[in-house]
Amino acid sequence: MCRLRVLVDLPRHSRLDAVLDYLAPEPWPAGTLVRVPLGKREVCGIVWGMAETPDPAEADGEAPVLRSVVQVLTDLPPFTHGWLRLVAFAASYYQRSPGEVALSALPPDLRDLDAVQLARRLKRLDKALATAAKVANAAAQAGTPERPALSPEQQQVLDVLADGPPQPSLLFGATGSGKTEVYLREAERVLAAGRQALVLVPEINLTPQLEARFAERFPARCIVSLHSGLTPAQRLQHWLSAHLGRADLVLGTRMAVFASLPRLGLIVVDEEHDPSYKQQEGARYSARDLAVWRGRHEQVPVLLGSATPSLESWYNAGPAEAGGGRYRRLVMPSRIGGGALPAVRVVDLARIAAQFGKQALRAHPLAPPLLDALRERLDRGEQSLVLLNRRGYAPVLHCTNCGWKSACPHCSAWRVFHKLDRTLRCHHCGITERVPRACPDCGDPDIQPMGRGTERLEEQLADLLPGARVGRIDADSTRAKGSLAEQLASVHAGEVDVLVGTQMVAKGHDFRRMTLVAAVQADAALFSSDFRAPERLFSLLMQAGGRAGRDAALAGRSEVWIQTWHPEHALYAALRRHDYEAFAASQLAERESAGMPPFSFQALLRADARTPEAALAFLDAAALQAQALPGAQEVLIYPPVPAPIHRIADVERAQMLVEASGRVTLHRLLAQWLPALQGLSSEPATRVLRWALDVDPISI
Numbered sequence: 264m265c266r267l268r269v270l271v272d273l274p275r276h277s278r279l280d281a282v283l284d285y286l287a288p289e290p291w292p293a294g295t296l297v298r299v300p301l302g303k304r305e306v307c308g309i310v311w312g313m314a315e316t317p318d319p320a321e322a323d324g325e326a327p328v329l330r331s332v333v334q335v336l337t338d339l340p341p342f343t344h345g346w347l348r349l350v351a352f353a354a355s356y357y358q359r360s361p362g363e364v365a366l367s368a369l370p371p372d373l374r375d376l377d378a379v380q381l382a383r384r385l386k387r388l389d390k391a392l393a394t395a396a397k398v399a400n401a402a403a404q405a406g407t408p409e410r411p412a413l414s415p416e417q418q419q420v421l422d423v424l425a426d427g428p429p430q431p432s433l434l435f436g437a438t439g440s441g442k443t444e445v446y447l448r449e450a451e452r453v454l455a456a457g458r459q460a461l462v463l464v465p466e467i468n469l470t471p472q473l474e475a476r477f478a479e480r481f482p483a484r485c486i487v488s489l490h491s492g493l494t495p496a497q498r499l500q501h502w503l504s505a506h507l508g509r510a511d512l513v514l515g516t517r518m519a520v521f522a523s524l525p526r527l528g529l530i531v532v533d534e535e536h537d538p539s540y541k542q543q544e545g546a547r548y549s550a551r552d553l554a555v556w557r558g559r560h561e562q563v564p565v566l567l568g569s570a571t572p573s574l575e576s577w578y579n580a581g582p583a584e585a586g587g588g589r590y591r592r593l594v595m596p597s598r599i600g601g602g603a604l605p606a607v608r609v610v611d612l613a614r615i616a617a618q619f620g621k622q623a624l625r626a627h628p629l630a631p632p633l634l635d636a637l638r639e640r641l642d643r644g645e646q647s648l649v650l651l652n653r654r655g656y657a658p659v660l661h662c663t664n665c666g667w668k669s670a671c672p673h674c675s676a677w678r679v680f681h682k683l684d685r686t687l688r689c690h691h692c693g694i695t696e697r698v699p700r701a702c703p704d705c706g707d708p709d710i711q712p713m714g715r716g717t718e719r720l721e722e723q724l725a726d727l728l729p730g731a732r733v734g735r736i737d738a739d740s741t742r743a744k745g746s747l748a749e750q751l752a753s754v755h756a757g758e759v760d761v762l763v764g765t766q767m768v769a770k771g772h773d774f775r776r777m778t779l780v781a782a783v784q785a786d787a788a789l790f791s792s793d794f795r796a797p798e799r800l801f802s803l804l805m806q807a808g809g810r811a812g813r814d815a816a817l818a819g820r821s822e823v824w825i826q827t828w829h830p831e832h833a834l835y836a837a838l839r840r841h842d843y844e845a846f847a848a849s850q851l852a853e854r855e856s857a858g859m860p861p862f863s864f865q866a867l868l869r870a871d872a873r874t875p876e877a878a879l880a881f882l883d884a885a886a887l888q889a890q891a892l893p894g895a896q897e898v899l900i901y902p903p904v905p906a907p908i909h910r911i912a913d914v915e916r917a918q919m920l921v922e923a924s925g926r927v928t929l930h931r932l933l934a935q936w937l938p939a940l941q942g943l944s945s946e947p948a949t950r951v952l953r954w955a956l957d958v959d960p961i962s963i
């Protein structure tokens with residue numbers, strides 16, 4: 264008998280370490296999947312290594328008798344060292360247990376299988392892959408698919424990539440510059456060398472279109488996707504194909520960064536700036552950052568693509584003298600076909616109000632010149648996109664008599680009025696009620712919507728543009744499975760003249776007939792307390808604008824309209840010139856002088872409790888603990904504050920920011936702090952419902 268260390272799914276918060284020792288008849292290699300007893304249950308585990316000499320307590324005869332591994336799943340090849348190292352790194356960096364990180368990266372179905380069931384699934388997979396291979400072979404016989412001739416910029420970028428050592432690169436390419444073609448060619452090179460390629464996209468809704476493009480280009484290859492929209496059976500099958508090395512291409516959302524890929528040869532992170540790459544619960548990892556780490560350690564190139572890179576990546580790809588030099592910077596400033604970027608028109612709402620009267624804007628949100636521009640598109644049979652980042656009909660209902668407003672009883676937020684199903688819905692806790700007929704406070708029947716969301720905008724546009732086919736795409740219109748794909752297809756097919764949408768449609772889509780994009784209400788983000796808000800707004804508007812004029816023939820008359828009360832704002836000035844670089848430079852200068860990321864490193868400690876006092880008391884005590892730790896002088900601990908939305912579903916939320924100028928300094932502190940925090944949360948005086956540490960938080 265030997266002793267093995269086995270990873271099981273226990274959070275680091277729990278008293279047990281998530282690496283437990285078990286007895287086994289053989290020293291199975293690290294990465295082997297096993298089933299082990301845990302309490303009264305039997306759970307899935309991963310062999311982490313051989314246990315070292317029995318601990319002294321055991322020698323004294325005091326230690327509990329070790330339990331034995333129940334089963335070993337030998338049909339599955341062990342995870343590679345590269346994968347295990349990724350897990351170990353992610354766990355230590357994000358302050359979680361390796362067991363939790365490893366096991367939560369597996370498809371849920373896999374964790375439930377015993378050896379017999381697994382064998383059955385593998386047999387089924389074999390059959391499915393054999394059928395797929397037949398289809399692929401037939402497709403391959405039909406000839407190789409056509410590839411477009413590369414643009415000079417694409418060629419240049421690919422030449423650099425082919426030459427250099429495997430290294431992370433930032434592909435800074437304008438919207439419509441053909442970044443996808445670069446990914447396709449890089450993938451082709453890697454596949455030809457017998458390796459696997461991993462391509463990450465920020466949102467599920469971008470996977471089908473990308474999958475279609477890869478499938479068209481590589482008809483003979485096995486392509487699978489990994490995201491939360493799959494059925495458990497599909498997810499297991501796709502995951503197994505990747506793990507067994509049968510899939511050549513894996514496309515997926517952030518979770519796919521943990522895909523097990525024995526022949527990994529390339530990682531692409533498309534729209535690398537997108538906040539969706541950050542997981543917001545459990546192990547709060549950044550899939551982009553992990554992709555870079557994984558690439559480095561498995562010695563494969565990582566390609567981060569964006570027209571509006573995150574300031575972190577931009578900085579990392581900047582000159583080494585200025586603190587960058589970590590990524591290679593590759594640029595593709597021109598659009599395919601030489602099309603121009605759309606002209607940006609900033610509409611001064613104050614002037615519109617002076618010219619047309621304030622009522623003009625109160626009645627509907629579109630400045631008359633913008634309406635004319637929309638009508639022009641209609642007459643020419645071109646499409647327009649009107650962007651409004653707020654779903655529902657109106658964000659608040661109010662009573663004109665007594666001033667009642669549709670507050671959520673459980674959250675510090677308004678309930679949103681949805682006219683289609685006549686409900687009031689809280690977008691935070693989900694509570695949904697029928698709209699009251701009269702004011703719940705005073706009984707007055709005159710309750711009115713305040714402000715506007717996409718539903719109302721859609722209604723108003725249909726009124727203002729008789730005969731136009733107005734469509735809407737947002738999280739509400741796309742709730743049913745498959746409906747988003749359907750709605751997008753109808754936009755692509757030209758069945759919609761004016762599309763109203765949230766940020767969901769602002770990125771990634773290659774709408775060919777769109778010549779106008781309008782943002783009717785963008786200002787809010789200019790004055791947010793989150794220092795990343797301007798960066799987000801800039802990239803949202805630039806990405807949205809990038810949907811216009813993608814067909815070079817139409818590019819000349821493509822426009823982006825932005826309605827604002829602050830036309831002189833520097834952000835809009837940079838946008839008008841399509842000048843990401845100037846914008847980034849000014850933001851980085853601001854961040855540097857304020858000592859904010861990427862010039863410092865942060866972690867956010869969050870606490871949830873029944874009362875605000877309890878949440879804050881926990882954080883206060885936590886701050887005292889941290890201040891007593893060695894190295895605390897080098898770390899800045901901000902005072903605890905309520906979260907931006909301080910109450911959700913009757914739970915009070917507070918947070919505390921911790922900051923250091925060096926990553927190592929910060930992490931040294933966090934590693935010592937965590938055990939202390941565990942103790943704190945179990946003491947009666949400082950007990951909270953939940954607490955969590957968010958390393959490199961992206962919203963504060």
Ligand SMILES: Nc1ncnc2c1ncn2[C@@H]1O[C@H](COP(=O)(O)OP(=O)(O)OP(=O)(O)O)[C@@H](O)[C@H]1O
Pocket residue numbers: 411412413414417436437438439440441442443444569570599770771772773809810813
């Ligand atoms: N070398 C090429 N020759 C002809 N057409 C091309 C070439 N490369 C790309 N295209 C086409 O140009 C269009 C824009 O390319 P793509 O969608 O990759 O842009 P992108 O850089 O990803 O833009 P975005 O950042 O807006 O998503 C697509 O329709 C694509 O098929």
Ligand SMILES: [Zn+2]
Pocket residue numbers: 671672673674676689690691692693694911912
């Ligand atoms: Zn609520």
